[in-house]
Amino acid sequence: xxxxxxxxxxxxxxxxxxxxxxxFDFDDLGNGVVIGDGALTSDTLELARLAQLNxxxxxxxxxx
Amino acid sequence: MTDSPLVQDFATDWDHSDxxxxxxxxxxxxxxxxxxPVAHTERYGGGWFPATHAGVSEIAKDxxxxxxxxxxxxxxxxxxxxxxxxxxxxxxxxSDPPFHAIARRLILxxxxxxxxxALEPMIRELCSKLLDGMAxxxxxxxxxxxxxxxxxxxxxxMLGFPEEDIELFLxxxxxxxxxxxxxxxxxxxxxxxxxxYFVAQMEDHIDNPRDDLTSYLLNVELEGQKLAMEHVFGTMxxxxxxxxxxxxxxxxxxxxxxxxxxxxxERLVNEPDLMPVAIEEFLRFYAPVTMARxxxxxxxxxxxxxxxxxxxxxxxxxANRDPVAFKDADTxxxxxxxxxHVAFGLGIHRCAGSNLARLEMRVAIEEFIKRYPRFELxxxxxxxxxxxxxxxxxxxxxxxxx
Numbered sequence: 001x002x003x004x005x006x007x008x009x010x011x012x013x014x015x016x017x018x019x020x021x022x023x024f025d026f027d028d029l030g031n032g033v034v035i036g037d038g039a040l041t042s043d044t045l046e047l048a049r050l051a052q053l054n055x056x057x058x059x060x061x062x063x064x
Numbered sequence: 065m066t067d068s069p070l071v072q073d074f075a076t077d078w079d080h081s082d083x084x085x086x087x088x089x090x091x092x093x094x095x096x097x098x099x100x101p102v103a104h105t106e107r108y109g110g111g112w113f114p115a116t117h118a119g120v121s122e123i124a125k126d127x128x129x130x131x132x133x134x135x136x137x138x139x140x141x142x143x144x145x146x147x148x149x150x151x152x153x154x155x156x157x158x159s160d161p162p163f164h165a166i167a168r169r170l171i172l173x174x175x176x177x178x179x180x181x182a183l184e185p186m187i188r189e190l191c192s193k194l195l196d197g198m199a200x201x202x203x204x205x206x207x208x209x210x211x212x213x214x215x216x217x218x219x220x221x222m223l224g225f226p227e228e229d230i231e232l233f234l235x236x237x238x239x240x241x242x243x244x245x246x247x248x249x250x251x252x253x254x255x256x257x258x259x260x261y262f263v264a265q266m267e268d269h270i271d272n273p274r275d276d277l278t279s280y281l282l283n284v285e286l287e288g289q290k291l292a293m294e295h296v297f298g299t300m301x302x303x304x305x306x307x308x309x310x311x312x313x314x315x316x317x318x319x320x321x322x323x324x325x326x327x328x329x330e331r332l333v334n335e336p337d338l339m340p341v342a343i344e345e346f347l348r349f350y351a352p353v354t355m356a357r358x359x360x361x362x363x364x365x366x367x368x369x370x371x372x373x374x375x376x377x378x379x380x381x382x383a384n385r386d387p388v389a390f391k392d393a394d395t396x397x398x399x400x401x402x403x404x405h406v407a408f409g410l411g412i413h414r415c416a417g418s419n420l421a422r423l424e425m426r427v428a429i430e431e432f433i434k435r436y437p438r439f440e441l442x443x444x445x446x447x448x449x450x451x452x453x454x455x456x457x458x459x460x461x462x463x464x465x466x
Contacts, residue, residue: 011414014177014422018340029169030176030419053402054344056410 001040009059016051075100093382111375117389125411130357154302180419191431207460211315224276313456317350348405351381438465
């Protein structure tokens with residue numbers, strides 16, 4: 001399972017990297033980026049989902 | 065408008081400065097969502113108010129049909145002369161694509177989490193000093209003695225203006241906030257002393273560059289060229305206008321809430337890890353900022369005949385109370401786990417200062433409740449709320465319980 005942020009949708013609301021700093025980081029403009037390849041384990045999936053549920057722009061996608 | 069007739073029906077005659085709206089807008093918005101999701105007014109030369117999350121979201125993201133040419137509702141409309149291309153009055157908030165992205169890229173790095181998080185010790189010291197100044201009193205004013213002073217103190221520090229100039233700086237902030245929707249000729253005269261001081265500060269920063277926002281703006285390049293002094297000044301004015309009464313309102317609303325919800329106060333005092341989640345709920349429930357758009361051309365939207373230059377009042381605070389988008393929307397839940405609130409707007413105009421606003425809120429509330437773990441409203445009758453597009457308590461007397 002993988003998480004990704006669509007850079008065309010992300011506006012830098014900043015929720016993902018606050019909620020799940022181990023999974024998301026920010027770039028120079030403050031937009032969200034996924035750390036590494038975004039692969040999720042059963043341990044990190046829940047946190048990634050929580051970040052997704054808090055993104056006002058609906059920019060986070062979790063793929064099987 | 066204080067001299068306007070009182071509103072009888074907000075569906076056909078809304079006014080965000082009507083006393084009923086200013087005192088308690090939430091029942092009005094609930095009513096509109098049920099019977100008229102896009103309300104109309106003839107006031108201010110004509111405008112519309114979408115009351116649902118879906119409507120606010122759709123219009124905020126639609127830059128084809130709605131322009132940000134001006135974002136503050138007034139009786140007039142900006143003319144071409146007010147808007148020298150391609151900079152505009154206050155880019156990027158008043159810019160549309162494609163220039164918007166260029167202007168925004170210019171300021172975003174200064175407001176990204178990295179540089180903003182570095183300000184935490186400075187903000188903490190500022191809040192702590194303000195609390196020292198209020199020490200010993202049984203009743204303190206969390207609005208006029210505390211919340212009001214935090215954002216200007218922080219922005220003064222960010223700009224790298226001398227600390228001893230704080231009183232002068234506060235006076236300039238007042239001139240700018242009061243004058244921003246005055247006609248341009250008046251504004252130029254009112255801003256003269258402000259501009260003179262700011263230019264002197266800019267010149268000092270040119271001679272003695274340092275690690276602050278003023279030096280950043282003076283050195284940042286737009287299409288290979290440094291910005292003109294006027295542009296730097298314009299951007300400083302935008303930062304002051306956008307960053308002061310907004311955050312001041314957010315801090316004030318949070319303290320107002322805690323002052324009459326002792327259970328929430330107790331939880332925050334005992335569970336400091338709850339703070340980030342609580343901040344988001346404060347932002348959802350008491351979102352201070354409503355922005356405006358203008359309709360670009362005659363069109364129909366959800367059956368409404370919109371005309372070119374009609375106002376759109378983009379009620380992010382109303383969207384945050386829409387039960388379709390939020391479970392128990394009218395209940396403040398301090399540990400609400402899922403919270404897609406839109407207090408900072410949606411789409412390309414997302415508040416550029418959101419990271420700073422959150423940091424100021426967190427530190428201001430942390431320091432206040434550390435100093436005063438128990439407090440209540442001294443007199444709920446005298447609490448006043450700012451009218452217009454920025455909502456927050458202004459007079460906020462708090463009784464300290466020991």
